[in-house]
Amino acid sequence: MSDLVTQPVSPGRRARVTQEQAEVIATRRVGSYQHLTLVAPGVAELARPGQFVALAVGGESSSTLLRRSFSIHKVSPSGTYGGTVEIVVSAVGAGTRWIASRQAHDLIDVVGPLGRAFPLPTEPVACVLVGGGYGSAPLFWLAAELRARGCHVEMVLGAASEDKLFGVTLARRSSDGVTVTTDDGSAGQRGWVSDVLPEVITSSGAGVVYGCGPMGMLHSITEIASAHGAVAQVAVEESMACGIGICMTCVMPVVGNDGLTRMVRSCVEGPVFRGDRVRWDAFSGSGAHVPPDAVGAPRTGGH
Amino acid sequence: MVEMSTTLSGRRLANPLMTASGCAANGQELHRFFDVAGLGAFVTKSVMADPRSGRDTPRMAETPSGMLNSIGLQGPGIAAFVEHDLPWLASVGATVLPSIAGGSSTEFAHVAAALRASPAFGCVAGVEVNISCPNVANRGLVFACDPLASAKVVALVREQLPRDVPIFAKLSPDVTDITTIAAACVKAGADGLTMINTLLGMAIDTDRLRPQLGGVTGGLSGPGIRPVAVRAIWQVRQAMFEGRIPTVPIIGVGGVRTGNDALELVAAGASAVQVGTATFNDPSAPMRVLAELTELLETKGFASFADVVGIAHVR
Numbered sequence: 001m002s003d004l005v006t007q008p009v010s011p012g013r014r015a016r017v018t019q020e021q022a023e024v025i026a027t028r029r030v031g032s033y034q035h036l037t038l039v040a041p042g043v044a045e046l047a048r049p050g051q052f053v054a055l056a057v058g059g060e061s062s063s064t065l066l067r068r069s070f071s072i073h074k075v076s077p078s079g080t081y082g083g084t085v086e087i088v089v090s091a092v093g094a095g096t097r098w099i100a101s102r103q104a105h106d107l108i109d110v111v112g113p114l115g116r117a118f119p120l121p122t123e124p125v126a127c128v129l130v131g132g133g134y135g136s137a138p139l140f141w142l143a144a145e146l147r148a149r150g151c152h153v154e155m156v157l158g159a160a161s162e163d164k165l166f167g168v169t170l171a172r173r174s175s176d177g178v179t180v181t182t183d184d185g186s187a188g189q190r191g192w193v194s195d196v197l198p199e200v201i202t203s204s205g206a207g208v209v210y211g212c213g214p215m216g217m218l219h220s221i222t223e224i225a226s227a228h229g230a231v232a233q234v235a236v237e238e239s240m241a242c243g244i245g246i247c248m249t250c251v252m253p254v255v256g257n258d259g260l261t262r263m264v265r266s267c268v269e270g271p272v273f274r275g276d277r278v279r280w281d282a283f284s285g286s287g288a289h290v291p292p293d294a295v296g297a298p299r300t301g302g303h
Numbered sequence: 304m305v306e307m308s309t310t311l312s313g314r315r316l317a318n319p320l321m322t323a324s325g326c327a328a329n330g331q332e333l334h335r336f337f338d339v340a341g342l343g344a345f346v347t348k349s350v351m352a353d354p355r356s357g358r359d360t361p362r363m364a365e366t367p368s369g370m371l372n373s374i375g376l377q378g379p380g381i382a383a384f385v386e387h388d389l390p391w392l393a394s395v396g397a398t399v400l401p402s403i404a405g406g407s408s409t410e411f412a413h414v415a416a417a418l419r420a421s422p423a424f425g426c427v428a429g430v431e432v433n434i435s436c437p438n439v440a441n442r443g444l445v446f447a448c449d450p451l452a453s454a455k456v457v458a459l460v461r462e463q464l465p466r467d468v469p470i471f472a473k474l475s476p477d478v479t480d481i482t483t484i485a486a487a488c489v490k491a492g493a494d495g496l497t498m499i500n501t502l503l504g505m506a507i508d509t510d511r512l513r514p515q516l517g518g519v520t521g522g523l524s525g526p527g528i529r530p531v532a533v534r535a536i537w538q539v540r541q542a543m544f545e546g547r548i549p550t551v552p553i554i555g556v557g558g559v560r561t562g563n564d565a566l567e568l569v570a571a572g573a574s575a576v577q578v579g580t581a582t583f584n585d586p587s588a589p590m591r592v593l594a595e596l597t598e599l600l601e602t603k604g605f606a607s608f609a610d611v612v613g614i615a616h617v618r
């Protein structure tokens with residue numbers, strides 16, 4: 001298993017990135033979500049599963065200045081229209097509503113690919129891919145890459161209700177086994193992904209658990225994976241002002257290779273982190289505290 | 304072709320466009336989008352003596368045409384900055400305006416001394432002194448709200464740096480009379496002024512009905528604050544014209560997103576312009592603004608950028 005580096009980015013590791021005016025060539029409703037296909041050949045060529053794109057909202061004089069981030073659901077580097085990138089949008093606020101309401105042939109300003117991809121195992125180990133709500137979006141592409149390496153792939157998709165599940169049919173095509181949970185029992189098993197995960201790990205003998213979804217879910221995936229001797233790789237979702245590493249808003253406490261906790265930028269050092277490196281103890285309802293033992297944490301009487 | 308060079312206290316810069324401190328990290332991230340050596344100067348994130356974790360999250364809230372941030376000066380500390388960041392900037396040929404901060408005037412002086420001792424100091428065209436940060440000894444009141452505290456910081460930093468390296472005091476707009484602070488800084492040895500830092504603001508999360516930022520209050524930035532920057536630059540420039548403050552160059556910052564925005568700050572009296580929050584919207588904004596400003600001056604028939612600095616005062 002390649003170890004996920006959580007140190008500051010060094011020059012050699014700087015990945016390539018592009019900014020493109022992407023044309024929307026398809027948009028369709030999928031349950032509660034809007035699935036958009038964008039022509040973005042530069043992003044499509046460079047992206048790896050687990051990376052994300054940051055989309056501008058409104059035109060160039062928009063009063064909504066900050067970009068919105070979306071996991072890359074799929075790339076097709078050489079489609080009929082040139083390379084395309086697909087995203088799955090949950091319209092929760094003004095920005096995502098604007099993006100979700102774009103029509104075919106509208107242009108959206110896209111920056112990407114951003115962040116670090118899911119590390120892939122070097123051996124053909126069994127893997128469980130866990131997606132909460134639209135968090136499943138980047139996992140199908142990951143599943144294909146893992147299976148191409150000979151890994152047995154199980155998927156666990158969970159959501160509050162059936163309309164908030166994404167890609168159940170796709171999961172059946174992309175994996176060797178699918179388990180579905182909903183909080184209200186409207187599809188699959190009633191309950192949470194954490195209720196079924198131990199059994200899926202045990203029966204498949206999984207060595208790696210990949211997760212994408214709400215923070216609370218990623219925390220429990222990490223604990224369950226650890227308890228079963230598996231490594232958790234989780235893609236987090238933090239409020240981001242820039243998405244490209246220049247503002248320091250998206251930080252969270254993560255333990256580095258040297259054992260020290262730092263407030264690291266989830267947009268460039270993440271969004272994928274090894275679950276056991278994340279200081280889950282520091283998270284509360286809406287954000288994360290700086291742990292007192294973090295590098296440069298405020299001292300009593302000091303800053 | 305319009306002559307775009309600008310001279311700041313004896314230092315000639317190829318053009319007047321800069322990044323804004325804290326809105327560009329220390330160069331490597333933006334270098335993926337454009338050559339940072341193409342900027343008049345690259346302004347780095349304010350650095351303090353020791354590594355700092357910054358504040359709790361969430362650290363941002365979006366506002367109409369802007370945002371609030373409460374980063375809390377997260378940074379690697381001056382030793383790491385001098386060892387890694389400054390040499391990297393020098394290696395790509397960037398002209399650098401390091402921004403320094405401190406919780407006390409002696410911390411500012413220590414950081415300035417460490418900077419001067421750096422083998423990469425040759426790429427430094429000037430030092431920006433971020434006095435809009437909390438003074439630990441004065442219950443966290445920012446230095447820039449107090450003329451005496453501001454003057455003390457500026458004087459101590461001035462002593463640490465060679466005479467031919469200009470220092471720019473970065474002022475806060477959250478004061479009753481910005482010309483008083485500007486005058487105190489210039490008299491204490493500031494070779495120039497950077498205006499403005501963010502305005503103090505706050506947002507309430509209406510779902511949870513509590514402050515949205517982990518740090519409770521935060522700094523307001525972005526196009527929404529541009530009129531405040533134009534006003535501050537205008538007032539200080541006016542005071543210089545009237546002889547109430549010795550004339551020094553002003554670096555304008557606050558809400559610049561386009562070449563036209565930059566022109567406003569320049570016409571009010573800025574000899575250089577920084578682009579901050581707009582970079583979050585468009586990673587190549589500083590270079591785009593340079594191209595737009597150049598074209599605008601060309602269209603308006605100006606021969607050089609210098610002709611436009613402060614022009615609104617004489618029209």
Ligand SMILES: Cc1cc2nc3c(=O)[nH]c(=O)nc-3n(C[C@H](O)[C@H](O)[C@H](O)COP(=O)(O)OP(=O)(O)OC[C@H]3O[C@@H](n4cnc5c(N)ncnc54)[C@H](O)[C@@H]3O)c2cc1C
Nearest residue numbers: 066068069070071088089090093094095096237238239240
């Ligand atoms: C790496 C990453 C991947 C993501 N992938 C997806 C995806 O595949 N599909 C999807 O629907 N959503 C995804 N999100 C969440 C999505 O970015 C937010 O829902 C969106 O930014 C909210 O914008 P808004 O204008 O609708 O909401 P508002 O609440 O109006 O947004 C206000 C501000 O807060 C920020 N913000 C609010 N909620 C979030 C959040 N949950 N995460 C990050 N920033 C937030 C916004 O960027 C904006 O700056 C992802 C977020 C990140 C960080």
Ligand SMILES: Cc1cc2nc3c(=O)[nH]c(=O)nc-3n(C[C@H](O)[C@H](O)[C@H](O)COP(=O)(O)O)c2cc1C
Nearest residue numbers: 323324325349372433499500524525557558579580
């Ligand atoms: C996220 C963020 C971090 C900032 N950090 C610093 C800093 O470290 N030092 C400083 O002097 N100003 C800092 N600023 C203020 C900017 O340099 C600038 O003065 C201000 O944002 C106004 O310009 P703008 O509207 O173009 O962003 C920061 C601003 C933002 C948005």
Ligand code: FES
Nearest residue numbers: 243245247248267
């Ligand atoms: S979102 Fe700006 S540094 Fe990560």
